[in-house]
Amino acid sequence: MxxxxxxxxxxxxxxxxxxxxxxxxxxxxxxxxxxxxxxxxxxxxxxxxGLCNVHSHGFQRGMAGLSERRSRPDDDFWSWREVMYRFLGQLTPEGIEAITAQAYVEMLESGYTRVGEFHYLHNDIDGGCYADPAETAGAIVAAAETAGIGLTLLPVFYAHADFGGAPPAPGQKRFVYDLDGFARLVEASRAKLPADANLGIAPHSLRAVTPDELRTILPLADGGPIHIHAAEQVKEVEACLAWSGARPVEWLLDNAQVDARWCLVHSTHLDERECQRLAASGAVAGLCPVTEANLGDGTFPAIAYLEAGGRFATGTDSNILIDAASELRALEYSQRLAQRRRALLADDKTPSVGQRLFDAALAGGAQALGVETGxxxxxxxxxxxxxxxxxxxxxxxxxxxxxxxxxxxxxxxxxxxxxxxxxxxxxxxxxxxxxxxxxxxxxxxxxxx
The missing domain is CATH 2.30.40.10 (Urease, subunit C, domain 1)
Structure with a gap:
């Protein structure tokens, strides 16, 4: 000992x-x-x-600084995504491993000791499947072992370009799997995990997964975490309303039996009722304030959400800057900028903003990744x-x-x-x-x- x-x-x-x-x-x-x-x-x-980083795309660490040039007058998340598609178009499994290992080293140096890898880069450069369906998942596992970080691997199901089952775009060819292939991918990924790692699943978003596909893949989680992007962008909310008559988080709460196993990543654009209902569901909001600021996503309604008893954790998402403290600081500062007041995420029980943020992120992160902390x-x-x-x-x-x-x-x-x-x-x-x-x-x- x-x-x-x-x-x-x-x-x-x-x-x-x-x-x-x-x-x-x-x-x-x-x-x-x-x-x-x-x-x-x-x-x-x-x-x-140590804190849990609940949302990472490890390979995107290699893009840091590549998308900070104006490409058109209406630069936003969607134009950033085109830069990302061009970057990943060249990545081999060896490249994924090397970049992800660097991200994981920096996470540990900043105070994150476990990561949830929202892993969607499955296919070869030409869009074809590798002989081993978990080839790139193996690269993630190797990167985690090199760094020594704890891993919750979240293989992503991604089948469509937009709501209603639209065909995938060419830039998404490295993400796409059918239902049977995804089941094989999950099991092959599970077989690669070391003893102290665990596995969940990640339906990418309601843009990329139809309701029937969502119902089909949820049992593959086998009791593990379920993560999904939701309501990150205003355009996404508007498209979801046009498709279903409901907002993304509203649709999930109505149709997907969201509970404590779920982590709704970003959840940036919630209305008042969604805020209350998400908090009551027991799910975790996976907030990535540094990335959300970098992409111009918007501001999460943290004050109302915490007052309703909501649970949250932080992630580094695009990994443009990796620092556990910076994510917590950015969350509080986003509220101060919106409300023009200070110390907004403290309360009477815990007057220290830092203490309340840390305690909430510690508990929420453990829940979202299905691990113990403390x-x-x-x-x-x-x-x-x-x-x-x-x-x-x-x-x-x-x-x-x-x-x-x-x-x-x-x-x-x-x-x-x-x-x-x-x-x-x-x-x-x-x-x-x-x-x-x-x-x-x-x-x-x-x-x-």
Whole structure:
């Protein structure tokens, strides 16, 4: 058994001092408070639980900065998507693995210890199926093992270009599967997972999946998570209304038996009734505030949603910037910009904005990915150590530690990270950062030549 000692630790019941944590078999075996460190202990300043990143397209890390040039007067999500189609048109499984490994290293360095990979890049460059239907899923698994991050793999079913079963567009040829093929893909993907990974499914969106197809694939989740893009764009909401007479989240709540296994990614454009109903369903809203800002998606109604008891978690989606604290900060700032007030996502019970955001994202992320989190006996040993010598923590006490990390420091204050009891980040850098970055650079130089 190894032991870690911390001056400050965020336990499920709140902050504690002088905590000694024993780790065995990748899990927390003991938590002792008020103890001096033992000679063999690894000593650190402050520990928080690792967060879950509930929505990632790993390969899109390689696109960062490629879509920031104006291409037409009405640049929006839909024009960004054309850049994405051109980029993925060249990717091999080896390229997917190299880019995704870089994204996962950066996630760990920022405080995410598990990722939900919304994986839709299944087919070969010409649109044909690989001999192994889970060829690219295997690349994702390999990237996760290289980085050491926990993985919830979410194979995506994608069959259509728009509502009503429209034929897929040429740029979507690498995504498309029929129902029988998707069932084989799910099982082949499951067979590739290591013991500590898990599997869900992801009907891409109501644009890409018909109602009959949705009903057919849901049993393939086999009790695991179900993730779906919903109401990210105004155009999507309008098209859904024209197709069905209902908004996307409204349609799902009416027709898909949405419950606590579901994560509705983005859910940006909710009306008041959808907000209340989504909160009551027990599902998680998978928010990606940095990507949503980058794409000009809009602002999630977080104040009303949290007041209704809604659950949320964060993801990095396009991976243009990977920083767990930045996602939480961007969520609060989006509300401040819209309402022209401050401290909007705190409440009377938890007056610290940082604490409330962190607690909600920790619980929602665990639910959305079907895993355990928190620093308690029996839980996975997924810990993030903060460097309290960072200037952002000058004069800090327990009441302000999370506020300072989220609003004043971010990933630069992450000192060490353990995933499953294995230390994968030391002095702010992943142990494999140099090798992974070197492979990533070679891959992009070849792709963008």
């Amino acid at each position: 190894q032991h870690l000692w911390f001056e400050h630790v965020l336990l499920p019941q709140g902050w504690a001092r002088q905590v000694r944590i024993g780790i065995e078999g990748g899990r927390i075996a003991s938590v002792e408070m008020g103890l001096a460190p033992q000679p063999e202990d690894s000593r650190h300043a402050a520990a928080i639980p 620093l308690a006996v029996g839980a996975p040993a997924d810990l993030v150590a903060l460097d309290l010598t960072h200037t952002a923590f000058a004069g800090a006490d327990d009441a302000t530690l999370l506020d300072r990390w989220i609003f004043a420091a971010g990933r630069s204050a992450v000192d060490a990270v353990w995933r499953g009891g294995v230390r994968c980040v030391s002095n702010g850098r992943h142990v494999a950062a140099q090798a992974v970055a070197s492979r990533y650079r070679r891959t992009l130089e070849k792709l963008l030549a």
